[in-house]
Amino acid sequence: MNAKLKLLLFTIASLVLIMIITNPSYNKFKEYANESKGPLKQIAYRRTSNYLFFSIYEKQVNTAINKYAYERNSFKATTTRYVGIFMNFYPSP
Numbered sequence: 001m002n003a004k005l006k007l008l009l010f011t012i013a014s015l016v017l018i019m020i021i022t023n024p025s026y027n028k029f030k031e032y033a034n035e036s037k038g039p040l041k042q043i044a045y046r047r048t049s050n051y052l053f054f055s056i057y058e059k060q061v062n063t064a065i066n067k068y069a070y071e072r073n074s075f076k077a078t079t080t081r082y083v084g085i086f087m088n089f090y091p092s093p
Helices: 003-021 026-032
Strands: 041-050 055-064 075-085 088-091
Touching: 026 041, 026 055, 026 075
Parallel strands: none
Antiparallel strands: 041 055, 055 075, 075 088
């Protein structure tokens, strides 16, 4: 093999290894997406997919419509998805 091909393979292998090592964990996502809980808020964090190079996370915030929502089960749910790669989180469209 010539030197250029070896350098290309080494670069690709290094990039793949760095992506595997820097795949963020569930605890890092909870730290990143931390939101203050109030008496009328419920927050759920979950990892929906965990691949070798990146992960997909969801944050669901259930906000009570009024103070009696817990009795009637009437919440407004907001779900936000994030992609975690290179120890960073990016909102998914």
